[in-house]
Every structure is written in structure tokens, then in C-alpha cells.
Amino acid sequence: MPVEHDHTHGHEHSNSHGHGHGHVHPVNFDPTAAEPDPFDAAPEAGRAYRIGIGGPVGSGKTALTAALCRALGGELNLAVVTNDIYTTEDADFLRKAGVLDPERIEAVQTGACPHTAIRDDITANLDAVDELEARFPGLDLVIIESGGDNLTAVFSRGLVDAQVFVVDVAGGDKVPRKGGPGVTTADLLVINKIDIAHLVGADMDVMTSDAHRMRGKLPVITQSLVDTPDAPAVADWVRSLLPVGAV
Numbered sequence: 001m002p003v004e005h006d007h008t009h010g011h012e013h014s015n016s017h018g019h020g021h022g023h024v025h026p027v028n029f030d031p032t033a034a035e036p037d038p039f040d041a042a043p044e045a046g047r048a049y050r051i052g053i054g055g056p057v058g059s060g061k062t063a064l065t066a067a068l069c070r071a072l073g074g075e076l077n078l079a080v081v082t083n084d085i086y087t088t089e090d091a092d093f094l095r096k097a098g099v100l101d102p103e104r105i106e107a108v109q110t111g112a113c114p115h116t117a118i119r120d121d122i123t124a125n126l127d128a129v130d131e132l133e134a135r136f137p138g139l140d141l142v143i144i145e146s147g148g149d150n151l152t153a154v155f156s157r158g159l160v161d162a163q164v165f166v167v168d169v170a171g172g173d174k175v176p177r178k179g180g181p182g183v184t185t186a187d188l189l190v191i192n193k194i195d196i197a198h199l200v201g202a203d204m205d206v207m208t209s210d211a212h213r214m215r216g217k218l219p220v221i222t223q224s225l226v227d228t229p230d231a232p233a234v235a236d237w238v239r240s241l242l243p244v245g246a247v
């Protein structure tokens with residue numbers, strides 16, 4: 001029986017190595033420039049703080065979301081929105097992992113272009129946040145995991161107050177110096193899976209020094225969710241952002 005592979009487009013589109021096609025695009029592109037944001041920052045009064053987690057497919061966004069739920073779920077009134085291309089796989093994973101009450105997890109299906117849903121047409125994500133705020137009055141924090149995309153996908157400030165960009169060592173130690181707004185402008189860059197750096201020949205000194213060079217004063221955290229499954233450094237960074245008294 002023929003099987004339909006209707007997911008092919010999504011895979012191509014979300015491939016973090018999509019620039020390896022062997023020719024140079026003749027554009028003037030400053031790898032440190034932020035893209036224009038179509039929305040103004042959301043008014044802050046009387047709502048949960050919102051943190052976006054973006055980055056290429058497989059870098060560890062869902063694993064980091066689960067880690068933050070474990071680290072912070074006991075001390076904060078917390079909820080999660082996941083963005084998947086065609087499925088609700090990430091939400092299902094988090095519900096099964098038992099890191100948070102399943103009612104605190106909402107899934108958004110983004111179609112082929114996950115970056116659109118976190119940047120250009122953020123309605124579905126804002127609706128999911130509203131739904132969670134209505135269900136859990138007094139929410140402190142909503143974590144929004146982006147669908148996996150390439151190095152250019154960043155969240156609109158109309159959707160999140162702060163964003164984390166997650167890359168992993170398996171993409172190669174070249175990734176930070178390749179730039180892109182995720183690497184250069186995210187409020188926190190996480191270089192994940194350092195436990196396998198030696199297996200893939202990634203030089204951590206190169207990766208971190210390139211990352212700091214590209215990001216100026218913005219912070220960089222290197223971590224392994226195998227060695228430190230509760231992501232303590234990222235959890236501390238999140239705590240530092242929240243209004244005094246929330247934690």
C-alpha cells in the first residue's frame with residue numbers, strides 16, 4: 001500500500017543545514033542585525049512573564065522545556081505552549097514525561113512555517129497563552145517552545161518578553177560564528193549537548209569564544225541535559241528575570 005509522505009516539505013523547511021547548497025547569495029547581510037519586528041512589545045501589567053525557546057530541530061528545545069518545568073514547576077505557577085509543524089508531538093512528550101500537569105500544556109500546530117507563528121502571525125500563540133491564563137489565574141510564567149527552524153527564527157516581542165536560542169554541538173562548532181538573529185540577538189544562547197562534543201569533534205573553546213564574539217555582552221550558557229537534567233544555569237537565568245516575589 002502506498003504511503004503518503006506529506007511531511008517532506010516540513011523537513012526540508014526546518015533543516016538547520018539549509019544553507020549548504022554550494023552557492024553564495026549576493027545580498028548585503030549583516031549577521032548581527034536584528035530583523036524588524038512586526039509587533040510592539042506586549043504590555044506587561046497583570047499577566048504572566050513569557051519566555052520563548054527557539055532553535056534548530058533536535059537541538060534540545062523540548063528537553064530544555066521539560067528541564068525548566070522540573071526545576072521551576074514547584075516554585076512558580078507555570079504553563080507551556082508548544083509549537084509543532086503538523087503534530088502535537090512535543091506537547092505529548094511533555095505530558096507523558098509528567099513534568100507538569102497536562103492541563104498546563106497547550107499545543108499550537110503551525111503548518112509548514114514554524115517561524116511565522118512566533119513572529120509574523122502570532123495570534124494562535126497569543127490565544128494559547130490567553131487560554132492558559134484563563135485556566136490558571138495568577139500564572140507567573142509561560143514558556144513557549146518554537147517549532148524547530150533554522151538559524152533565522154526569532155520570536156516577536158509582541159509574543160515573548162525574553163527568548164532563549166538553543167543550538168547543539170552536533171551541528172558543528174561553526175554554528176555560533178555563522179550568526180543569524182537567533183545566535184546574535186537572543187537574550188540567552190544555550191549551547192547544548194556538551195556531553196557529546198568529543199564524539200562529533202566540536203571544539204568547545206571555539207564554540208564559546210565565537211558565541212561571545214558574536215553576542216557582545218549577551219549571556220551564553222553551555223550545558224548537557226544528560227549530565228544536569230534540571231538545567232540549573234538556565235533555571236537561574238529565568239529566576240533572575242522574574243519580578244521580585246514571583247520566585
Ligand SMILES: Nc1nc2c(ncn2[C@@H]2O[C@H](COP(=O)(O)OP(=O)(O)O)[C@@H](O)[C@H]2O)c(=O)[nH]1
Nearest residue numbers: 057058059060061062063148192193224225226
Ligand atoms: N546527549 C544529549 N542528548 C540530548 C541533550 N539534550 C537533548 N538531547 C536529546 O536530543 C534529542 C532532541 O531533543 P529535543 O528536545 O526533542 O529537541 P528539539 O527538536 O529542539 O525540541 C532527544 O533525543 C533528546 O533526548 C543533551 O544535553 N545531551
Ligand SMILES: [Mg+2]
Nearest residue numbers: 061062090145
Ligand atoms: Mg521540540
